[in-house]
Amino acid sequence: xxxxxxxxxxxxxxxxxxxxxxxxxxxxxxxxxxxxxxxxxxxxxxxxxxxxxxxxxxxxxxxxxxxxxxxxxxxxxxxxxxxxxxxxxxxxxxxxxxxxxxxxxxxxxxxxxxxxxxxxxxxxxxxxxxxxxxxxxxxxxxxxxxxxxxxxxxxxxxxxxxxxxxxxxxxxxxxxxxxxxxxxxxxxxxxxxxxxxxxxxxxxxxxxxxxxxxxxxxxxxxxxxxxxxxxxxxxxxxxxxxxxxxxxxxxxxxxxxxxxxxxxxxxxxxxxxxxxxxxxxxxxxxxxxxxxxxxxxxxxxxxxxxxxxxxxxxxxxxxxxxxxxxxxxxxxxxxxxxxxxxxxxxxxxxxxxxxxx
Numbered sequence: 001x002x003x004x005x006x007x008x009x010x011x012x013x014x015x016x017x018x019x020x021x022x023x024x025x026x027x028x029x030x031x032x033x034x035x036x037x038x039x040x041x042x043x044x045x046x047x048x049x050x051x052x053x054x055x056x057x058x059x060x061x062x063x064x065x066x067x068x069x070x071x072x073x074x075x076x077x078x079x080x081x082x083x084x085x086x087x088x089x090x091x092x093x094x095x096x097x098x099x100x101x102x103x104x105x106x107x108x109x110x111x112x113x114x115x116x117x118x119x120x121x122x123x124x125x126x127x128x129x130x131x132x133x134x135x136x137x138x139x140x141x142x143x144x145x146x147x148x149x150x151x152x153x154x155x156x157x158x159x160x161x162x163x164x165x166x167x168x169x170x171x172x173x174x175x176x177x178x179x180x181x182x183x184x185x186x187x188x189x190x191x192x193x194x195x196x197x198x199x200x201x202x203x204x205x206x207x208x209x210x211x212x213x214x215x216x217x218x219x220x221x222x223x224x225x226x227x228x229x230x231x232x233x234x235x236x237x238x239x240x241x242x243x244x245x246x247x248x249x250x251x252x253x254x255x256x257x258x259x260x261x262x263x264x265x266x267x268x269x270x271x272x273x274x275x276x277x278x279x280x281x282x283x284x285x286x287x288x289x290x291x292x293x294x295x296x297x298x299x300x301x302x303x304x305x306x307x308x309x310x311x312x313x314x315x316x317x318x319x320x321x322x323x324x325x326x327x328x329x330x331x332x333x334x335x336x337x338x339x340x341x342x343x344x345x346x347x348x349x350x351x352x353x354x355x356x357x
Contacts, residue, residue, distance in 0.1 A: 027075040028110045029117075030068050031097065035107035039065065043078070044094040048086035102151040103345050111144045116303035123303055132311030135207070138304065142210045146185040149248065152346050153188045158195055160343040164353050165273045168244065172196040176243035179204065181233050181264055182250025186214020186226075189246075193218065193226035204231040236263040243272045249349065251278055252321045253305040255314030261333035265356060274335065276326070276352040280342065283322030293348070323350060330354055 183203030301319035
């Protein structure tokens with residue numbers, strides 16, 4: 001195409017967007033490092049300080065601190081006083097990049113970007129040869145996932161999610177059987193176990209590392225009503241064993257999600273409920289064009305959620321399998337009543353409350 005057919009305004013705007021994208025991409029890596037080293041948490045407690053003072057307070061190497069502060073300053077994350085050579089993290093920014101920010105800590109989420117970058121060449125190979133990248137290629141996944149979901153669980157599970165099911169809290173207080181399928185590190189099921197000592201809880205996950213972490217936390221909290229089992233949930237065979245089953249963002253990356261949902265349906269007792277928490281999106285790309293997290297969701301799907309399923313010849317639903325496909329699959333699994341909710345404090349997920357006759 002001849003350059004004289006190009007719209008110069010559009011050309012300039014897109015070039016600017018590309019430059020900003022590259023800068024922000026590198027800046028996201030810097031945020032991940034600063035989160036992991038605790039640099040933001042330290043700076044939030046300091047008055048404007050030099051790089052030496054910040055490094056000493058954080059217990060970090062000054063030369064590295066000074067260099068990353070350059071990225072944070074030019075990226076608009078911290079303020080810099082050139083006369084005093086001091087740096088400050090504004091309170092308005094600390095509200096989104098420190099551990100004290102809880103569910104609003106976006107710096108913690110940037111770890112997912114660096115995690116995905118670690119398998120880039122494997123995914124490139126899959127583009128050419130097919131197949132996928134297995135879970136074993138993501139050694140830090142369980143840690144990052146556990147950290148990114150902990151604050152959401154703390155903020156929403158007991159007071160935001162349980163009320164979505166009529167009478168559920170009362171039943172949990174009296175004592176029912178509960179399973180979390182694809183439980184990961186088990187934080188959510190341990191939180192429930194601690195809150196409702198009369199009920200019994202089990203977490204199922206394929207990862208020995210994750211279930212071990214769940215057991216460790218249960219022991220730390222002194223819980224005797226929570227247990228964990230290493231289990232391929234596509235093989236779960238527990239007919240009418242539970243009154244409540246939960247999944248936390250665990251369905252869309254399964255090898256055989258239809259079978260998993262069928263097993264969940266079969267494992268519910270009459271009158272039981274399935275709470276399926278999964279990514280809030282449409283199954284139709286055109287309906288995600290204005291999704292505030294759209295590029296991130298489709299990219300993390302390419303780099304993790306879809307490919308770990310395809311690695312085992314799976315369905316490869318992907319992160320944005322969406323409400324339309326989810327409703328269809330839940331119906332095929334035997335659920336006759338499916339109601340969706342959004343919970344304040346969780347911008348990522350939609351909550352499917354499912355029952356069957």
